[in-house]
Amino acid sequence: MNKILLILGREYWIRVRKRTFLLMTFLTPLLIAGLMFGTIFLIVGTESEKVIEVFDENQVFLKKLSAERKIKFVESKAKTLAEAKKQLPESRNYAILYIPKMDIEKPANIKLLAEKNVSVEVEERVNKKMENAIRDMKLEKSGIDKATLDKMKTEVNLQTEKTTGESSNSLAAYGIGFFTAFLIYITIFMYGSQVMRGVWEEKSSRIVEVIISSVRPFELMMGKILGIGLVGLTQFGLWIILTFGFMQIASSFMDTQKVAETQMEQSLPAGSSDEVKEEVKKRTEKTQNMMSNFNQSFSSIPVTKIIFCFLFYFLFSYLMYSAMFAAVAASVDNETDMQQFMLPITMPIIVAFVAAQAVLRDPDGSISFWMSIIPLTSPIIMMIRLPFDVPTWQLALSMVLLVLTFVGLTWVAAKIYRVGILMHGTKVNFKVLAKWVFYKM
Amino acid sequence: MSYILEAKNISKAYASHQALQDVSIAIPHKSIFGLLGPNGAGKTTLIRIITQIIGRDSGDLTFNGAPLTPAQVQKIGYLPEERGLYKKMKVGEQLLYLAQLKGLSHKEAMAKLKIWFEKFDIKTWWNKNIEDLSKGMQQKVQFVATVLHEPELIILDEPFTGFDPVNASIIKQEILELRDKGTTIIFSTHRMESVEELCDHVALINKSQKILDGTKRDIKTQFKSNIYQIEYQGKPISDVSSIYTLIENNHLEDNHYNALLQLNAHVSPNQLIKELIEQAELHAFQEKIPSMNDIFISLVTGKSLLTVEQESLRAVSFEE
Known part of the structure; x- marks a missing residue:
């Protein structure tokens, strides 16, 4: 036991103090925080405001085109379109919206003229604006007044709820399930391959011949697996703490809500109507509403249960797979042979991850059920199913089977490891490995 | 012990x-x-x-x-x-x-x-x-x-x-x-x-x-078998004697030789020397104690120790 700790300690320290580990540990949260704020920043944004000159031969559209975030409509001061075009570079306006004289029943030849290519987003939004404006005008023409029109705008925010009365939100469930499953998936690959490389290094450098006279092969294998697993936990822990830390720091510099509001206000045309202000208020409310909805649904998801299950499945799937990786690395003579064994071992995880999409669509279907019970795929699939409420007996069965399989596979792996680690020059295939399991040592 | x-x-x-x-x-x-x-x-x-x-x-x-x-x-x-x-x-x-x-x-x-x-x-x-x-x-x-x-x-x-x-x-x-x-x-x-x-x-x-x-x-001691290695100068020694059996006689250079002799039963080394100095100028006389190397090779290959020793003596003369 004492020796397992010694081995674990070495495996842990030599990895944790590596420069690449430190770099990964600090850069990843920075990247995550950066990405998150980057996206918010882009949406809320520093993006410069685009002023679109409206050259309207009908003289009616300007007031129908309400300002929207980042797009502002102004009247063109030019007398002719040609003049407007000429002045465009000096005015620094983004584009000219040219609306020829037309019948609103048959709008045609409306053009957006710009020096450079117009972005798809602006194009779509202006298009929408025009469609709305023309629709409003048509409605007014058929006798529906503005007040009625405004009343007709309804916004629905569908809230899903369980019959038991708890609120549920499939988006949050989807997100959490997928995220935790993905974490387990990459952990098995990242740290499993470290175990493999570690064992291979010991075998190929023949240090194992020296060590094996002081410790039992099983101790050496378990020490390595546990040490590297601990490295993984450390890295995850630091990632979570640092990501939160960086986000705190970043958000103290930038109060997103405020930024959004001020920018919206700025984008309003001077002397804007109350109507527009009302619009801004409504939108802010809507965002807040969505946020609180999301928060609510988060609280509807059993977070402690998910965290517990995540740690459980992470631990046992990592241990199970890395024991197999260790056995493979111990038995082969060169690295190419190692690849050949990698595939059959990693197949179940890859299949599970590919099946994740189907499971998300139908978390209670029979594929989902069986894959979350079968131990080789259960860590990934069960994590996906978990936020969608899994019956307790299924969860218990899945966990018990996983633990039993872990014990069984580790036993087999230890047997193969023990023989393989001292074996050189034997061409290894599955038949040989099977034979090693029953070797007396 | x-x-x-x-x-x-x-x-x-x-x-x-x-x-x-x-x-x-x-x-x-x-x-x-x-x-x-x-x-x-x-x-x-x-x-x-x-x-x-x-x-x-x-x-x-x-x-x-x-x-x-x-x-x-x-x-x-x-x-x-x-x-x-x-x-x-x-x-x-x-x-x-x-x-x-x-x-x-x-x-x-x-x-x-x-x-x-x-x-x-x-x-x-x-x-x-x-x-x-x-x-x-x-x-x-x-x-x-x-x-x-x-x-x-x-x-x-x-x-x-x-x-x-x-x-x-x-x-x-x-x-x-x-x-x-x-x-x-x-x-x-x-x-x-x-x-x-x-x-x-x-x-x-x-x-x-x-x-x-x-x-x-x-x-x-177990493997030694009354064999002596000698070096001498002169004419080749006689290979028929009542004192010894000549096992190996190698010509080195000029009129130098080395040889392996086995002492016959009930003969002392002194008698052998006496016999030899009458025939040639004796330069070296040594009881052949088998080396671990020769014992090893003899046991592993199954050749007799004598054969192995002859072979290693020939190898020496070849080098010279």
Whole structure:
């Protein structure tokens, strides 16, 4: 036991103090925080405001085109379109919206003229604006007044709820399930391959011949697996703490809500109507509403249960797979042979991850059920199913089977490891490995 | 005689072949015990059974008179033939780690390491990565790792490979010094000259069986067969004599010769000399004590010792 700790300690320290580990540990949260704020920043944004000159031969559209975030409509001061075009570079306006004289029943030849290519987003939004404006005008023409029109705008925010009365939100469930499953998936690959490389290094450098006279092969294998697993936990822990830390720091510099509001206000045309202000208020409310909805649904998801299950499945799937990786690395003579064994071992995880999409669509279907019970795929699939409420007996069965399989596979792996680690020059295939399991040592 | 380690009737079979068959050896305290045998004879298997890396099918092992237990592995130091170190680890750290795996505390290991680093004058290596050391330097580090925890029994498998003559002789001195301090050493090698030089006892394993065992002196006495090697000048000596049988007569240069003679029964060496000086100018006269090398080859190949000795004498004359 004492020796397992010694081995674990070495495996842990030599990895944790590596420069690449430190770099990964600090850069990843920075990247995550950066990405998150980057996206918010882009949406809320520093993006410069685009002023679109409206050259309207009908003289009616300007007031129908309400300002929207980042797009502002102004009247063109030019007398002719040609003049407007000429002045465009000096005015620094983004584009000219040219609306020829037309019948609103048959709008045609409306053009957006710009020096450079117009972005798809602006194009779509202006298009929408025009469609709305023309629709409003048509409605007014058929006798529906503005007040009625405004009343007709309804916004629905569908809230899903369980019959038991708890609120549920499939988006949050989807997100959490997928995220935790993905974490387990990459952990098995990242740290499993470290175990493999570690064992291979010991075998190929023949240090194992020296060590094996002081410790039992099983101790050496378990020490390595546990040490590297601990490295993984450390890295995850630091990632979570640092990501939160960086986000705190970043958000103290930038109060997103405020930024959004001020920018919206700025984008309003001077002397804007109350109507527009009302619009801004409504939108802010809507965002807040969505946020609180999301928060609510988060609280509807059993977070402690998910965290517990995540740690459980992470631990046992990592241990199970890395024991197999260790056995493979111990038995082969060169690295190419190692690849050949990698595939059959990693197949179940890859299949599970590919099946994740189907499971998300139908978390209670029979594929989902069986894959979350079968131990080789259960860590990934069960994590996906978990936020969608899994019956307790299924969860218990899945966990018990996983633990039993872990014990069984580790036993087999230890047997193969023990023989393989001292074996050189034997061409290894599955038949040989099977034979090693029953070797007396 | 008291034995530190006794192995009785050890057998071990792998799937396809018998690695050891009924092998018994007894290693006396404070001796250097040569474990000899050609490649694949089963030496490494025997050593791995003693160090409890692998189990045995049958047989008994006792250490200081009591059955060998896993805990006693700490009283054994093992330098395997195929040996390595963690390439990316620092010398000092690595030795500390290996010493702790052998059961030393961090403090003890530190204190002992200091002594060895001074002894070998390698203090500047402490913070070097193993991969930056030459092969010989790495061997030195491995030797330190083997003996650091002051084991009662040290097993050295081909300890001199990779050493230049200077360092080989340093290690040789260390081995003798350890023996004088009371450590017992099992020494497995193919290099017969180091067996001649170092070993007190010898066991020879061939084709998974022990075929020879005893002190070096006893073995040599057992194998000597009244043969004398001579060098002389003059005419070739007569090959018909009532005193001796001429086995081999090689012409070296000018009128120099070397020869192997076997003394006939009930004849003393003095009579032989008398006989010889009448025939030629005698330059050298020596009883042929069989070398470990010749005994080894004779036993392993099945040729008679005489044939082997003739062959090695011819090889000498060929060189000259």
